[in-house]
Amino acid sequence: MSEHQPIWGQHLILDLAGCPRDRLIDADNLRAWVKELVDAIKMKAYGEPQLEHFATHSFDAAGYTLLQLIETSNICAHFAENLGQVYIDIFSCKTFDNEDAVKVCRKYFEPEVIEQHVLERGRFPASLKKAS
Secondary structure, three states, rough: OOEEEOEEEEEEEEEEEEEOHHHHOOHHHHHHHHHHHHHHHOOOOOOOEEEEEOOOOOOOOOOOEEEEEEEEEEEEEEEEOOOOEEEEEEOOOOOOOOHHHHHHHHHHHHHOOEEEEEEEEEEOOOOOOOOO
């Protein structure tokens, strides 16, 4: 018997490298990506994604940042257009298939490398009581 309660949330962290720049500077491509991602991981989008281009003063950091609220939390990504890198966080209290998310990212960004980390959030000992 486990001494821990079930997890509260799943957090997928993806670092992509070697992406073609044209995939990262096309706002329509980024919006299409997040829409397909939400569908692929069986989530429900809450409103439209926020998409802003930031850090034009910095060659390394310049690029779009995207935030898509989902019913169960959020999807956040930064696209370092001059480096060909993408940094993605998908957090949800509803579980999802990590590989489905990776497939959509491969399709839209054509990375040479993907690093993947999965965190289980809120795994506390069952002996902890709820705060009053």
